[in-house]
Amino acid sequence: MHHEAVIVDAIRTPMAKGKASGRLAGTHPVELLSTALAAVTDRNQLDPALIDDILIGCVGQVGEQSATPGRMAALAAGFPEHVPSTTIDRKCGSSQQAVHFAAQGIMAGAYDITIAGGLESMSRVPLGMARQDKDPFGPSVGERYDPGLVGQGISAELVAARWGLSRRELDEYSARSHQRAEETRAGGGFDREIVPVATESGLFDADETIRPGTTADALAELTPAFESAEFQARFPDIGWHITAGNSSQITDGASVMLIMSRAKAEELGLKPRARFIAFDVCGDDPLLMLTGPIQGTRRVLAKAGMQIGGIDHYEVNEAFAPVPLAWQREFDADDTRLNPRGGAIALGHPLGASGARLMTTMLHALEDSNGRFGLQTMCEAGGMANATIIERLD
Numbered sequence: 139m140h141h142e143a144v145i146v147d148a149i150r151t152p153m154a155k156g157k158a159s160g161r162l163a164g165t166h167p168v169e170l171l172s173t174a175l176a177a178v179t180d181r182n183q184l185d186p187a188l189i190d191d192i193l194i195g196c197v198g199q200v201g202e203q204s205a206t207p208g209r210m211a212a213l214a215a216g217f218p219e220h221v222p223s224t225t226i227d228r229k230c231g232s233s234q235q236a237v238h239f240a241a242q243g244i245m246a247g248a249y250d251i252t253i254a255g256g257l258e259s260m261s262r263v264p265l266g267m268a269r270q271d272k273d274p275f276g277p278s279v280g281e282r283y284d285p286g287l288v289g290q291g292i293s294a295e296l297v298a299a300r301w302g303l304s305r306r307e308l309d310e311y312s313a314r315s316h317q318r319a320e321e322t323r324a325g326g327g328f329d330r331e332i333v334p335v336a337t338e339s340g341l342f343d344a345d346e347t348i349r350p351g352t353t354a355d356a357l358a359e360l361t362p363a364f365e366s367a368e369f370q371a372r373f374p375d376i377g378w379h380i381t382a383g384n385s386s387q388i389t390d391g392a393s394v395m396l397i398m399s400r401a402k403a404e405e406l407g408l409k410p411r412a413r414f415i416a417f418d419v420c421g422d423d424p425l426l427m428l429t430g431p432i433q434g435t436r437r438v439l440a441k442a443g444m445q446i447g448g449i450d451h452y453e454v455n456e457a458f459a460p461v462p463l464a465w466q467r468e469f470d471a472d473d474t475r476l477n478p479r480g481g482a483i484a485l486g487h488p489l490g491a492s493g494a495r496l497m498t499t500m501l502h503a504l505e506d507s508n509g510r511f512g513l514q515t516m517c518e519a520g521g522m523a524n525a526t527i528i529e530r531l532d
Contacts (some may be wrong), residue, residue: 195232234493319480
């Protein structure tokens with residue numbers, strides 16, 4: 139029997155700079171996630187005892203994020219001890235994958251009520267903390283991709299070169315991300331999706347990553363972040379266009395979504411806000427690494443029997459500016475529908491939380507604009523991508 143999976147609610151914390159001076163640097167990651175878990179159950183008057191599972195994306199599963207953070211956060215939020223949790227790592231797409239698993243579990247009849255989301259405190263668990271200068275690839279992968287795979291910054295340069303994207307295009311896109319995010323914030327567009335976090339310095343209730351005065355001219359002054367004589371010799375077409383200004387921001391944040399069967403939502407008197415139309419996860423070239431969203435989009439559209447023009451809102455994660463721009467060229471996608479509220483360049487990229495954060499923003503944007511269909515896709519380390527299509531419900 140097929141069960142329809144629906145989104146009942148979707149919330150996030152404000153996004154904070156992922157460094158010692160950031161507003162959430164003094165907040166333990168478990169406390170950050172527990173704030174979101176408590177908020178999503180409280181505002182829907184849901185008894186946490188009814189939750190079948192909590193699926194949480196998290197990339198840095200070390201240090202303060204090592205003890206199944208969803209389980210610890212549920213206990214911190216006062217949930218009953220019988221409510222379980224699991225942690226999912228598909229790198230940048232971890233919480234989008236958590237959403238997939240939650241919805242698919244409901245559709246299969248294994249769950250009635252789930253919370254899916256993600257967490258990353260990059261100020262307290264820095265990027266790469268788990269690697270400790272060890273080789274994560276192994277000798278056989280090194281032989282297959284001799285002389286070796288590269289970091290995401292070099293991959294972003296390769297994508298920019300492959301699609302002929304100029305430094306000016308990247309910087310103009312990045313400035314626009316900040317402008318769109320600021321317009322949304324100023325107009326109250328993020329208010330419904332943000333839950334405040336109590337911190338040592340007071341209540342934190344608005345994104346601190348948005349820089350409203352950002353211009354392409356100012357971004358043009360920044361120096362390339364990954365320029366290397368070694369890689370220039372290996373990849374002579376690289377133009378060295380990637381900077382801190384046209385890349386996603388290192389960020390602290392959490393986001394969760396309340397997902398259940400339509401029948402259970404109706405039984406509890408809760409309003410389904412969107413339903414899942416199609417899912418995809420795929421791999422692509424691990425050297426280019428960031429091109430998976432193109433393939434994932436083709437596949438998810440085919441599964442849904444849809445064309446790109448039938449989608450009202452596109453969320454393509456702004457890991458680096460070349461990612462959404464290359465995607466846009468491949469599909470000739472309408473610029474006004476692509477990340478219309480800004481993306482990770484302005485709002486930040488708390489790795490494990492970003493998938494649910496994007497979907498949270500997309501759901502609220504569809505409601506505010508009276509749009510119907512939304513498509514979300516994210517590039518992921520190793521050359522993978524998730525893609526999801528949702529339909530807003532009246």
